[in-house]
Amino acid sequence: MMKKISILGSTGSIGRQTLDVVRANREAFCIMGLSGNHNIDLLEAQIKEFQPKIAAVMDHEKALELSKRLGKCSTEVLAGMEGLIAIATMEEIELLMTAVVGMVGLLPTIKAIQSKKNIALANKETLVTAGEIVMEEARRNQVKIIPVDSEHSAIFQCLKGYNLKEVNRIILTASGGPFRGFQRNQLEKVTLEETLKHPKWNMGKKISVDSATLMNKGLEVIEAKWLFDLEQHQIEVVVHPQSIIHSMVEFIDSSILAQLGCPDMRVPIQFALTYPNRVENQLQRLNFSELRELTFEKPDMENFTCLKLAIEAMNQGGSYPTVLNAANEVLVDRFLQRKIGFMDIPNEIESVLENNPFKKVEDINEIIVIDQWTRDFVNNRISS
Ligand SMILES: NC(=O)c1ccc[n+]([C@@H]2O[C@H](COP(=O)([O-])OP(=O)(O)OC[C@H]3O[C@@H](n4cnc5c(N)ncnc54)[C@H](OP(=O)(O)O)[C@@H]3O)[C@@H](O)[C@H]2O)c1
Missing domain, CATH: 3.40.50.720 (NAD(P)-binding Rossmann-like Domain)
Structure with missing residues (x-):
């Protein structure tokens, strides 16, 4: 049917x-x-x-x-x-x-x-x-x-058939984006064109900027918490520049399951459309004899503070993720219009989070109010 x-x-x-x-x-x-x-x-x-x-x-x-x-x-x-x-x-x-x-x-x-x-x-x-x-x-x-999302689809696939109580932690992989290894002084000078050139994925403009600031990984950490009902300490991020392992789950017996494949969003999209079944396709297959190396490193949260801010917002809970998200949407849009610089994105998000007057969130109407307050706050700061 x-x-x-x-x-x-x-x-x-x-x-x-x-x-x-x-x-x-x-x-x-x-x-x-x-x-x-x-x-x-x-x-x-x-x-x-x-x-x-x-x-x-x-x-x-x-x-x-x-x-x-x-x-x-x-x-x-x-x-x-x-x-x-x-x-x-x-x-x-x-x-x-x-x-x-x-x-x-x-x-x-x-x-x-x-x-x-x-x-x-x-x-x-x-x-x-x-x-x-x-x-x-x-x-x-x-x-x-x-x-x-390829990372969450990977975890969803690794979890199939398992009880969530048997999960020790999940490991979200990140490509590191176009500026992996950059220091703050280098990040201050990056252009819009450089920011939109992702090394592995061809995506819409907003997520491309988010990937460059590492905010995308921060948003994904929060997304994973809700999707898989996890505690903060159960979510780890590791940079894996080849983007072959899309994410992993470690179980309580220390065994780890990973989902791998060529970086192509049509794979997780197809899986979501055909779930719970799998169907054949003609997409590129992974050739292990041509894979030279799979490397891993810690994410750099000192220079890429967006990831740190997102994790802190998740830990604070309540209205903080809403404020983080709204501020990021406004700032990325302004960056795309060349109105602000790359480092204004984390700097302004930090400032709005410090000024957040809301604590708890009860319902969708409150989310809408907090979202609008944040957009106004950020827009006023930038205009002045
Ligand atoms: N692209 C990826 O590879 C990828 C991977 C994982 C997750 N995601 C997530 O998937 C979502 C979409 O990303 P994308 O890269 O596909 O974005 P995109 O290429 O920018 O496409 C966004 C879509 O939303 C529409 N849209 C934009 N603003 C809207 C508004 N105010 N009201 C109604 N529709 C609006 C656009 O319409 P028009 O084009 O007609 O203006 C377009 O159809 C994002 O949340 C992103 O984080 C994307």
């Missing part, structure tokens, strides 16, 4: 690769909903190819333009957050791929969970900003959250 799915963020890097997987398995999947924000040229092409029932565009003007362009096409075009939620909660779908970037994915993900949809989760900011609430909602609705 065909699995009916919707994709939030189909025009992005993960969204496009999800459609590659669907293209290679036409008989297995049926696309019911797609969404984009600015790139309506690509969304239009995707609509023509996959003929979803609904397409949503966050930007209202672009939604109107797309609707005009499509004319009498059978796909209904919706706009704004209402559109994203409509796609996420469509009666027909079994699985929602959340591949938007940023905390904008939170509300549609929550609504999808409440509508009993399983979630293939790429949008890590959702779990960073509201992990406890999202996971509790998933438990209450008996919904599966299947990770798409």
Whole structure:
């Protein structure tokens, strides 16, 4: 039987690769909903190819333009957050791929969970900003959250069939990003172009910057805590520049399981779409006789303070991860617009965390208030 799915963020890097997987398995999947924000040229092409029932565009003007362009096409075009939620909660779908970037994915993900949809989760900011609430909602609705991030997919695969009580710790691997080995004075001079050139992965702009600051690994530590219900001390990060081992689980008997493969996001995406089954594909295979070395080193948290700040925010709990995430989203956006330098990202995040007036978080409405307070605080500081 065909699995009916919707994709939030189909025009992005993960969204496009999800459609590659669907293209290679036409008989297995049926696309019911797609969404984009600015790139309506690509969304239009995707609509023509996959003929979803609904397409949503966050930007209202672009939604109107797309609707005009499509004319009498059978796909209904919706706009704004209402559109994203409509796609996420469509009666027909079994699985929602959340591949938007940023905390904008939170509300549609929550609504999808409440509508009993399983979630293939790429949008890590959702779990960073509201992990406890999202996971509790998933438990209450008996919904599966299947990770798409390569590290979390690796751990998810290593854990299959094991009791979480038998886990001693997990080891998240990190490539180290384009500036591995750099000192603070070198990091102060890096350009946007250098930052976006990741040595191993070809990704969207925000996650590329996050990978360069090591904030991405910090966000992943928080994501792992909620996904796998772990204590802080059970999560370790190790730099593994070859990006062949995607992550590992150490069990209480000291045995370690790892998941390996060529760095290609279509592998964890396909696993999330076909879970609990595996299906054959034509992707590149690992050739062990050509693998010269697999190396490991400690992450440098002195020069790359974003990782340290994220771990501290997780340890403080409550509102701190929400503040960290919102500040990072604003600052990365400003860096992408060339308004601030690379090192302003960790420096400003540190300052907003020190000024955080919120402690506990009770519900999604409070998360939204804290997120907005943080965005205003950071924007005011930068403008002055
Ligand atoms: N890329 C990777 O290899 C990778 C790996 C692991 C995890 N992830 C995670 O997956 C998520 C997506 O990453 P990505 O690299 O695919 O990002 P991306 O290439 O920037 O794509 C983001 C998608 O979200 C849409 N979008 C952006 N802002 C939006 C808004 N305000 N409202 C609604 N939609 C919006 C974009 O639409 P338009 O393009 O139409 O503007 C696009 O479809 C992130 O959370 C990232 O951390 C990515």
